[in-house]
Amino acid sequence: xxEWFDGFWxxxxxxxxxxxxxxxxxxxxxxxxxxxxxxMANAAFMGVGAYTAAILTMNFGAPFPLALAxxxxxxxxxxxxxxxxxxxxSGVYLAMATLGFGEVVRVTILNAESVTGGALGLNGIPxxxxxxHVVAALVGTLLILWRLRRSRxxxxxxxxxxxxxxxxxMGIAVRSHKMLAFALGAAIAGLAGALNAHLTFxxxxxxxxxxxxxxxxxxxxxxGTSALTGPVLGALIVTVLPELLRGFKDFRTMIxxxxxxxxxxxxxKGLWDPQRLRQLVRRGAH
Amino acid sequence: MLxxxxxxKRFGGLTVLQDVSFTVPQGKVFGLIGPNGAGKxxxxxxxxxxxxxxxxxIEFDGASLVGVPPHRITRRGLGRTFQNIRIFKEMxxxxxxxxxxxxxxxxxxxxxxxxxxxxRAREKRARDRAHELLxxxxxxxxxxxxxxNLSYGDQRKxxxxxxxxxxxxxxxxxEPVAGMxxxxxVQLMKVVAxxxxxxxxxxxxxxxxxxxxxxxxxxxVLNFGKIIAEGAPDEIKNNPTxxxxxxxxxxxxxxxx
Numbered sequence: 001x002x003e004w005f006d007g008f009w010x011x012x013x014x015x016x017x018x019x020x021x022x023x024x025x026x027x028x029x030x031x032x033x034x035x036x037x038x039x040m041a042n043a044a045f046m047g048v049g050a051y052t053a054a055i056l057t058m059n060f061g062a063p064f065p066l067a068l069a070x071x072x073x074x075x076x077x078x079x080x081x082x083x084x085x086x087x088x089x090s091g092v093y094l095a096m097a098t099l100g101f102g103e104v105v106r107v108t109i110l111n112a113e114s115v116t117g118g119a120l121g122l123n124g125i126p127x128x129x130x131x132x133h134v135v136a137a138l139v140g141t142l143l144i145l146w147r148l149r150r151s152r153x154x155x156x157x158x159x160x161x162x163x164x165x166x167x168x169x170m171g172i173a174v175r176s177h178k179m180l181a182f183a184l185g186a187a188i189a190g191l192a193g194a195l196n197a198h199l200t201f202x203x204x205x206x207x208x209x210x211x212x213x214x215x216x217x218x219x220x221x222x223x224g225t226s227a228l229t230g231p232v233l234g235a236l237i238v239t240v241l242p243e244l245l246r247g248f249k250d251f252r253t254m255i256x257x258x259x260x261x262x263x264x265x266x267x268x269k270g271l272w273d274p275q276r277l278r279q280l281v282r283r284g285a286h
Numbered sequence: 287m288l289x290x291x292x293x294x295k296r297f298g299g300l301t302v303l304q305d306v307s308f309t310v311p312q313g314k315v316f317g318l319i320g321p322n323g324a325g326k327x328x329x330x331x332x333x334x335x336x337x338x339x340x341x342x343x344i345e346f347d348g349a350s351l352v353g354v355p356p357h358r359i360t361r362r363g364l365g366r367t368f369q370n371i372r373i374f375k376e377m378x379x380x381x382x383x384x385x386x387x388x389x390x391x392x393x394x395x396x397x398x399x400x401x402x403x404x405x406r407a408r409e410k411r412a413r414d415r416a417h418e419l420l421x422x423x424x425x426x427x428x429x430x431x432x433x434x435n436l437s438y439g440d441q442r443k444x445x446x447x448x449x450x451x452x453x454x455x456x457x458x459x460x461e462p463v464a465g466m467x468x469x470x471x472v473q474l475m476k477v478v479a480x481x482x483x484x485x486x487x488x489x490x491x492x493x494x495x496x497x498x499x500x501x502x503x504x505x506x507v508l509n510f511g512k513i514i515a516e517g518a519p520d521e522i523k524n525n526p527t528x529x530x531x532x533x534x535x536x537x538x539x540x541x542x543x
Contacts, residue, residue, distance in 0.1 A: 151398035159385045166372040171360040171389030
């Protein structure tokens, strides 16, 4: 048994830890979605976190905890700055503005060669991320978000999502709650980026662009936004599915895409939909 | 309690309200009536901070409300409902009402993060109060239903309970019986009368004359953005300008005059 696990772990440890990191990313966008914000800046925040942490360890020899803290702080501060003007927008306009911000981040990284290595990226990042770092980050994030949902803040997010005018007339400070969701989402994405950078040895600017932004959103929508289980489940599927489809070789991405389309078509509320599950159980009981 | 002084509102070249002045006295039920498009809802939107007046002053308990953001106005003690119901449809009834208590639920980060006794006690108190408010409007039995599944009339009552949860000194009701059948109207009339008896000042906009005349102690009439009459229900009922605004004037009279 132990031997089997060692064999499995030596091959798949990277994949398993990537699931955890992707789950963090999915949770980061779930948080802003739960406040009714379609913000697509999480890939960029992940990049900022990854670069900040990697530069801290490589250029300044900072200890890992400090690098992680930097990887969280930098995107959070950035979110507080860009949140002011962008969070006035809603719906697709917010999505466009935040995607635009993502491009700005990508191009900035690309051109700040002396610090970021430009298009070549950063090579030889020490592999400091242990499995338990990822587990601790994920469990901690889940715990905070779970408690948040049950507090007045989580209720305020929910109210803002449903009707922000009515929410403001309930005495809820709408703009500062939106800012909180946005900044906290950026912090989680930054943490994921920092952990990822110290897992993969190499990071480059193209990893944090439009494709990644869409990937993160896909995980959450696919998993379902009604509960915390959804994004984690979505991250698991979106990460593992391409590996399972390796046998299809050239057709892999096509089949991967088709499966995602089918899931969304037939389960518009995502895989994890407590209401539907309850109905299924009830039908089974009859 | 609430005083509007020469309030005007223009949208571009369109004047919606012009020199509107009236006072809602404390502890009374005050009504604002007027034909469709007279600008009644605009008055509410100005008071609750959703719009800013072009001119004039709005004072509540001696402090100006002009330029104050909506959530601060709510916290000063103004609760409102909407003409086109704006409940949180995907929440349960009890959650809807507890959201209204947002500003009055204060606990720090450690409290909610670790679910400390202080957090649990305050949340429980909020839920108990929410049940009480739901029972005021007769919806306590449905407390755990999803709000979207309620009938139209019940949704209006839920909105009323939610507005009460903000602990308002003054309650603004925007057409509380719009779209209700006569049985529901009678029911709601009793609910509003009870709320007034509990010491809330009520300020309502309404079309339904029987509802307004039966509840309000003072009424102002708005027509084409101007206040054309103010007084007790009986005075309003017999005021010729008001009758003209509602029923129009016959052509004969016009030529005769």
